[in-house]
Amino acid sequence: MVKSYLNLILALSLTFISAFNTTQAEASKKVAIVDTKLILKKYSKAQKVLADIAKAEEKLRKKLQAKRLQLQDARAAKKTETEIQLLTQQIKNELEPEAAKLEKDSAAKSKAIEDEVKASIEQIKRKNKYSIVMIKDAVLFGGVDITDDVLKSLEGSK
Numbered sequence: 001m002v003k004s005y006l007n008l009i010l011a012l013s014l015t016f017i018s019a020f021n022t023t024q025a026e027a028s029k030k031v032a033i034v035d036t037k038l039i040l041k042k043y044s045k046a047q048k049v050l051a052d053i054a055k056a057e058e059k060l061r062k063k064l065q066a067k068r069l070q071l072q073d074a075r076a077a078k079k080t081e082t083e084i085q086l087l088t089q090q091i092k093n094e095l096e097p098e099a100a101k102l103e104k105d106s107a108a109k110s111k112a113i114e115d116e117v118k119a120s121i122e123q124i125k126r127k128n129k130y131s132i133v134m135i136k137d138a139v140l141f142g143g144v145d146i147t148d149d150v151l152k153s154l155e156g157s158k
Contacts, residue, residue, distance in 0.1 A: 029131035
C-alpha cells in the first residue's frame with residue numbers, strides 16, 4: 001500500500017515537472033495564426049481563379065443540359081433503343097473528356113493558389129522568426145494574427 005502511494009506521488013511529481021518544463025519551453029516560442037478562409041476570400045487572384053472555374057463549370061453544365069434535351073427529343077421522336085444508346089455513348093464520349101479536363105485544370109489552379117499562400121506564410125514566418133503558424137480556426141486564443149501580412153505579401157507579389 002505504501003509502495004503504491006509512493007509510486008503515485010512520484011508519478012504526480014514527474015508529471016508536474018514535465019508540465020512545468022514544457023510550459024517554459026512553449027513560452028519561448030512565437031506563435032502566429034492565419035485566417036486562410038479570409039485570405040481566399042480577399043486574395044484577388046484566388047477570387048479570379050474561383051470565378052474562372054465557376055464560369056467553366058457553368059459552360060459545361062449548359063452543354064450537358066443541351067445534350068439532355070437532345071436525348072429527350074430522340075425519345076420523343078420514338079428513336080430505337082439502339083439509336084438512343086448510340087446517342088448516349090456519343091454524348092458521353094464528348095462530355096467526359098471536357099469534364100476531366102475541367103477537373104484537372106481546377107485542381108492545378110487551386111494547388112497553385114495554395115502553394116502561393118503557403119510560400120507567403122513561410123516567408124513571413126521566417127522573417128518574423130515565428131516558431132509555429134497555425135490556422136486561426138484551430139486556436140481558441142493567443143498567437144499573433146499574420147493574415148493581413150500574408151494578404152499584403154500575396155497582393156504585392158502579382
